[in-house]
Amino acid sequence: MSSIFRFGPATLVTAAFIGPGTVVTASLAGANFGYALLWALLFSVLATLILQEMAARLGIVTGRGLGENLRLQLQHPLLRALLYLLVIAAIVLGNSAYQGGNLTGASLGAEAIWGDTAWRLALAEQSKLNPWALLFGAVAAAILWQGRYQLIERWLIGLVLLMSLAFISSMLLTQPTWSAILRGLLVPQLPEGATLTVIALIGTTVVPYSLFLHAASAARKWQTTDKTQALAESAADLRTAIPLGGLITLAIVSTAASAFFGKGLTLSNAGELALSLEPLFGASARYLMALGLLAAGLSSALTAPLAAAFALQGLLALNPQQFRLTWLLVMLIGITVSSMGLKPLSVIWFAQVANGILLPVITLCLLVAVNAKALGRYRNNRRQNLLGFSVLAITLLLSGRTLYLALS
Template structure:
């Protein structure tokens, strides 16, 4: 028992939690709570379980093969058409998508900083972009891991404390957590909650970072212990944000358009302390995602183009530099990010099944040796993929009907 407890620690899975708890999650979770109360908390429970199933495969792939998902696809996918399709998909879904996300990440961090300093300034996205670039330029995985662990812990303290201050309705909270329901008009919100948690680019990030952290299949227990700590903690943060918004907004004559509105509207309900905590949490969420989005893009693109995962190589650095630069420009233009982030999260949910199928294929390949997926793991992965496909098709139908 003691040896198993020692295997529970923070590691690459913390990067995954830091990646999916960004401003997009804060916005999506806040809107879910404000519009539907506690009714959609079950979607986050499913999201956490689905994330753990997929991220375990990603971590195992990295530890066993010492490759990222992009490298595995490039080296083992023999059909040229499929290989080019995979490359195009990675560029479209991960690199281009993360460029847009980065603008939202820097905007979210700037909103959090403005909440702490008392005023919004045009220079904030640039300063935060330079800070992210400086940390990534060091090319030290250990440094990035430590910084992101610290940011995840800050987010946990800020959002969970705010949740407790807001005094949720505990009976409705547990009902929403364990009794699935789909209120009228909530389908796209469910898709968005799943899309903001089970993020496709995290599959690339986790596999590559696990390969750097651990060099032997005998270390798989540590990788799984890391997963058991970090992913549920990230899910708990999302649940806290939904519940805080539900307590503050649901059933009240208040309109919520973004995370900054949530922070300000908490003041009469829970006092200045909750407002400050929300600002701190939003800043940490934005900064952590401002690091992980460029990092994941660089891992994915460098891997699938055959440049490897050396954090100090020029192809790697140029990729994340481009992502940060585009993000700074988007954030500095003052575009309201709420709608962009919202629809990007929905698109993430639709792209997830394709990326997950690549991962399942890789984990059943002969390169995994004795560590290939068992039938139980394939069954769980198939369930996750099928549910994701079903939700994606329903969201397309709803969007077409609305159009």
């Protein structure tokens, strides 16, 4: 008998999409447009629930991750090569670049809490590296090195709960306008200049690498459990973790809206948001926001390398040593990028373009996989297909818009 709510593999998805990129995007959405774009966040959460349910079901029923299922389904050499190239470019290389942002975000949170400590300044002066990035990268690597799924899951549950406490508390301290929040959620509107922010809000929540991460982790979590029971537990997991992630993002948007919107102030990064809250709402707001940013950076620093390794393992049938080498390489690249202050804009731009192409492609592959006759009574029903293809259509439109803006 499963409970109504529980934490499980879906927590990895929440930990993955609530990273520094989401914190920055949500902060800018609130600072520049107030509560007007919350409807885009609501759509993102619903789309994530739809796709991640399919990914988890595929993993539970087949006992394989999404990458493995794609490898078995795609028999045409050219199609397989094109998909593999796209996945490696968007997820493996892209997550390597994003990992630098994850560690930088965690460092910004730490600096907002502790400031320029003597040991950090001394080490930075001697080595020209970012000590916080080295520390958090080492912590994340140590957790992943254990290779124990339950340990990783527990760490991520703890970090997600910490983010929830920090960001929701900071929102409550800023006393948001609740009627405006409700209107923003239920009444779609597109202020002038908000198109890119809408795309970014959706793009930071509905991401292809989370599908690989969730399918593989669900297959591991429930490999010896009765499928009916596993699916019930997975459903409870989804309705706990994904809406909680949406609530965290809503809290960030609302905090930034309360602090910046309509006040003639500008915001350039999330670390600046944390520092700017103190004169407006007191020291508690600053420290809570900074703590949330630190937790967001560290949680994504765990999931980004793991997702890249799961994707590559499924597609290329990597052995355990190669799996570990993959996430370790992503981690080392991220530490280097963050520690040396590099800004790999061209790599991130390329990864965003590749992700723009990859999301509808992977969504279509997922829909084909969960409609396979081999799944028997667990294959998609008519309602699930209607919802899935609706999300596919919208992701196609958004991807086309993203590519147009990126290439223009």
